[in-house]
Amino acid sequence: MITSRRTVLSAFTAAAAVSALAACSSDGSDPGTSKTSSGGSGSAGAEAGKFPATVKHKYGTTTVQHKPTRVVTVGLVEQDMVIALGTVPVAVTKWIGAADGEIYPWAKPALHGAPLPKVLDNSKGPQIEQIAALKPDLIIAIWSDLKESDYRKLSQLAPTVAPPKGYVDYGAPWDVITGMVADAMGLSATGAKIVRDVKGRFTAARKAHPEFKGKTAMVLGLYNGLCPYAETDPRNRVQQELGFVYPSKFGKEFDKLGTGSISAERTKEFDFDVVAWVDSEANVLKTTGDLLKQTKAYQQGREIYVPNNIPGTNKPSTYAAAFSMVTPLSLPWMLERYVPQLAAAVDGKPATKVPTVKV
Numbered sequence: 001m002i003t004s005r006r007t008v009l010s011a012f013t014a015a016a017a018v019s020a021l022a023a024c025s026s027d028g029s030d031p032g033t034s035k036t037s038s039g040g041s042g043s044a045g046a047e048a049g050k051f052p053a054t055v056k057h058k059y060g061t062t063t064v065q066h067k068p069t070r071v072v073t074v075g076l077v078e079q080d081m082v083i084a085l086g087t088v089p090v091a092v093t094k095w096i097g098a099a100d101g102e103i104y105p106w107a108k109p110a111l112h113g114a115p116l117p118k119v120l121d122n123s124k125g126p127q128i129e130q131i132a133a134l135k136p137d138l139i140i141a142i143w144s145d146l147k148e149s150d151y152r153k154l155s156q157l158a159p160t161v162a163p164p165k166g167y168v169d170y171g172a173p174w175d176v177i178t179g180m181v182a183d184a185m186g187l188s189a190t191g192a193k194i195v196r197d198v199k200g201r202f203t204a205a206r207k208a209h210p211e212f213k214g215k216t217a218m219v220l221g222l223y224n225g226l227c228p229y230a231e232t233d234p235r236n237r238v239q240q241e242l243g244f245v246y247p248s249k250f251g252k253e254f255d256k257l258g259t260g261s262i263s264a265e266r267t268k269e270f271d272f273d274v275v276a277w278v279d280s281e282a283n284v285l286k287t288t289g290d291l292l293k294q295t296k297a298y299q300q301g302r303e304i305y306v307p308n309n310i311p312g313t314n315k316p317s318t319y320a321a322a323f324s325m326v327t328p329l330s331l332p333w334m335l336e337r338y339v340p341q342l343a344a345a346v347d348g349k350p351a352t353k354v355p356t357v358k359v
Helices: 005-018 078-084 128-133 148-155 174-184 188-208 234-241 253-257 264-269 281-288 318-325 330-345
Strands: 053-057 060-064 071-073 091-093 118-120 138-140 217-222 226-228 274-277 303-305
Touching (some): 053 174, 078 174, 174 188, 217 234, 234 330, 264 281, 281 303, 303 330
Parallel strands (some): 071 091, 274 303
Antiparallel strands (some): 053 060, 217 226
């Protein structure tokens, strides 16, 4: 059985939300024109902004005539890009629900006390009426599955940036998203600096761990069986930026499926230098049974688990949120924790335990 990318994303949202009901919404305040003093990875104050600004995407070209101050993010991760560029969105779209306002520890310091954004539901597509009531002057829907009909509706409210050409839904890389958001906000140079700074962290990690180069690695989840994430999925792209390679044996199978669901009977096919699961070891074993235990990756301790809840608790995991969001603000925070896990997994010593991240 193959399920859609939206279904799998929604399932992840639900799993996280069950244990995080109290953390799924903001305080309802409207940040309006709230600004951050810097974007964490870069400083928005160094660039005044150039307008009109234009951004190309799969539905055409969007022009932003003036500096936006009431930004709504319909995509699931773009709030981090907007904050990194110095503005707090008036509304964001619910995905993980593990932090108030969908603003996580890596982004919250950049708010400097500004009110949290309103959180919009995403279960049935963009909430057009609620977005209209917010009087946005820019709508960003890049990391999404935005339909052209909804794009047209949103464009009647404010300039709207849709997903880029050439990528599957939810498949645009973090640096492409950052560049598009920066262009829309008239801060292209600042966006480029933010990207350079984060890429520098990947470069440093590769130099510190030459053993990563050329080793096979893949990220999977669970939903009605196994969810093997495509080579183009942001989580797998992170591993590629660290020097790992996506297993060539699958060709374009999972790229075509997006994030799809397949039978757990195929578990033994996923036996690589590193296998990272977006779930707990207990849940993975429950789904795969003895099949997982027959893989060399499992027997030699080359499996990494990123559960939705902090191990040993019912509290939603910030690490799981960082692992899946993949933004210029979350990446430095995530890499500090993920790189040591990868290093332990590929050190060639089965006795080495992959460290557990308990946040």
